[in-house]
Every structure is written in structure tokens, then in C-alpha cells.
Amino acid sequence: QAKSRGKNTFDFYAPELTQSVRARLTMEGDLRAALDTNQFLLHYQPIVSLNGAGVQGLEALVRWQHPVRGLVPPDEFIPVAEDSGLIHEIGDWVIDAACAQLAQWDARGLSHLTLAINLSPVQFRRDGLVSRIARRLRQHSIASERLHLEITESLLMEQNRHVAETLQTLDAMGIGLCIDDFGTGYSALNYLRHFPIRQLKVDRSFVEDMLHAEDTRALVRAIVLMAHALRLEVVAEGVEEKSQLELLREMGCDQVQGYLLSRPLPAAEIPGWIESQRLRIVS
Ligand code: C2E
Ligand code: MG
Ligand code: MG
Ligand code: MG
Numbered sequence: 001q002a003k004s005r006g007k008n009t010f011d012f013y014a015p016e017l018t019q020s021v022r023a024r025l026t027m028e029g030d031l032r033a034a035l036d037t038n039q040f041l042l043h044y045q046p047i048v049s050l051n052g053a054g055v056q057g058l059e060a061l062v063r064w065q066h067p068v069r070g071l072v073p074p075d076e077f078i079p080v081a082e083d084s085g086l087i088h089e090i091g092d093w094v095i096d097a098a099c100a101q102l103a104q105w106d107a108r109g110l111s112h113l114t115l116a117i118n119l120s121p122v123q124f125r126r127d128g129l130v131s132r133i134a135r136r137l138r139q140h141s142i143a144s145e146r147l148h149l150e151i152t153e154s155l156l157m158e159q160n161r162h163v164a165e166t167l168q169t170l171d172a173m174g175i176g177l178c179i180d181d182f183g184t185g186y187s188a189l190n191y192l193r194h195f196p197i198r199q200l201k202v203d204r205s206f207v208e209d210m211l212h213a214e215d216t217r218a219l220v221r222a223i224v225l226m227a228h229a230l231r232l233e234v235v236a237e238g239v240e241e242k243s244q245l246e247l248l249r250e251m252g253c254d255q256v257q258g259y260l261l262s263r264p265l266p267a268a269e270i271p272g273w274i275e276s277q278r279l280r281i282v283s
Helices: 008-036 074-084 087-107 129-139 153-157 161-173 204-210 214-229 242-251 267-277
Strands: 040-049 055-066 070-072 114-118 147-151 176-182 199-202 233-236
Touching: 008 055, 008 074, 008 087, 040 087, 040 267, 055 074, 055 087, 055 267, 074 087, 087 114, 087 129, 087 147, 087 267, 114 176, 129 161, 153 176, 161 176, 199 214, 204 214, 204 242, 214 233, 214 242
Parallel strands: 055 114, 114 147, 147 176, 176 199, 199 233
Antiparallel strands: 040 055, 055 070
16 A cells, blocks of 8 residues: 555655654663663562462562653663663663662561562573672672562573573572563463473453453463462462452462552552551451
């Protein structure tokens, strides 16, 4: 169809293209400046056990405090950071900030918490990820067991020897590897046997559809059973309603995370939130 417009095609599309290219370049420049002037911050969302153990840990979620646009969510800038390579520096900042925060909470007596951080597949393609993580843990005196890394199914599907070795090393260090958004990728279940995965995080879309769609409910139930057969833990993401939590508990899901429990919170609000939960543990 575009071809039939012949000569005019370029004129017709060019302004739009130019605009999106320009927007992207602007964002790249802004991200660069954001790194230099410390505009990133982490919010933390509690992950709560369904077997009475209370708050198990937190997930660190990056935000960008943009001078003009305000608080920008990660889905709007992580893809640009990945394409431009800036994800390496942003990712290193996240690792450092997360470990520093764990150390701060330790000092306040919250030394039982685990902290999960999200890693982009791009970060695995550069050498030295393991040593950079190890250095940060050492620097902040954090035991590696306290750190969880959330990775995507697509990373495992790459069949990349370097990635496989990196994951083996991280696991051997005691770091817990979790598959994020489980069920949305290829879900070639065979891969679960070949990688040292500890936890599956069932994607929010399943939790959302589960109450209304019987097939989705059957899928979640099957994921929990399969995960447990492989000795993996299951975390349900995006739990917003009590009825979802009850169904997940009945299915044997291990942990839940979602707005029903808490939104992602600034670091300063975490000790208070945990204290307020101590007496009303979901069990
Ligand atoms: P994710 O890792 O799957 O994180 C869960 C997302 O769901 C978060 O969005 C969280 O705020 C949101 N969420 C949690 N509970 C609920 C709920 O009950 N209902 C709904 N509707 N949403 C809920 P957020 O913070 O905007 O992050 C989006 C994605 O950005 C993350 O998805 C993750 O893939 C990526 N991301 C976040 N932080 C980082 C980071 O430090 N590095 C990298 N590479 N990616 C990150
Ligand atoms: Mg995640
Ligand atoms: Mg997720
Ligand atoms: Mg996600």
C-alpha cells in the first residue's frame, strides 16, 4: 500500500519518524544526564509469604525522577536504556543502591529481608556482571543469600554458554535466581531443569484473569504443581483482590506480591510498613 503512493511515501511518513527518532535521542541524552546527576531512585514492594512467615522480602523497582516529566516508570525508559547501552550503568547503579539500602535496613534490625532486583538480558551480555555484583555485596557487607535476581524467560532461551555459566556462578554464590513474568514468554518448560532457578513469579496477567477464566485458573494451578514438583517456589505477582489471594492460597502458592498487600514504597516507608504488618500477618 505504501508503495502505491510512490514518491509521496517518504514525505508522508518522514515527519512522524523524525519525531520518534528525536524523542528517543532526547531521552538518551536525558538518561545520560540522569546518571550524572543522580536522578534515579528505587521503590520497594513487599513480597509476603502465604504460610504464615510474613514479609519475606522486597522487590526493588527503579524510577526516574525527571526534572520536567516527574516520576517516570521503568517501562518508559528501560527499553531506551537497553538499546543505547546505558542499561549497564543504570543496572550497576541499581545493584549498588539496592545493596546500600539492605545494609541500612540491617542497621535497623531488618536483617532477615531478601531483596530482589530486576536484571535486563542485556546486562548478561557484558563480561564482569558476577564480579560487579560480588564487589557490591562485599562493600556493603551483605550475604549473597539476601540477594535475588529476577531474570526473564527470554534470557534462558538464548542458549548462550556465557549466560549459562554466569547463572551457575551466581547460584553457586548463593544468590537466588527467579524467573519474572513467568508464563508470558516461550515457557519451554524443559529449560527449567537445566538452569539453577529457585523461584517462578507468575505474571500479573494470569492473576488478573484467573477469577473469571477457568482455563487461566487451571494454568496457574498447573504452574504451582509443576513448580513444586521441581522444588521451585511460586510467587504470584499483581495480587489486587482478596479473592485472588484466597484462591492462590488454596492452590498452594508460596508468596504473593501486589497492591492488595502494598504498592511499591519509598525506602523510608518500609520499616514502618513492616512494623504495621507484624501483627496482621496474612496467614
Ligand atoms: P516487574 O519486575 O514484573 O515488576 C512488577 C511491576 O508490576 C511493577 O511495575 C509493579 O509496580 C507492578 N505491580 C505490582 N503489584 C501490582 C498490582 O497489584 N497491580 C498492578 N497493576 N501492577 C502491580 P513497575 O515498577 O512500573 O516496573 C515495570 C517493569 O520494569 C518491571 O516489571 C521490570 O520488568 C522493569 N524494571 C523495574 N525496575 C527495574 C530495574 O531496576 N532494572 C530493569 N532492568 N528492569 C526494571
Ligand atoms: Mg520483577
Ligand atoms: Mg513481573
Ligand atoms: Mg514485568
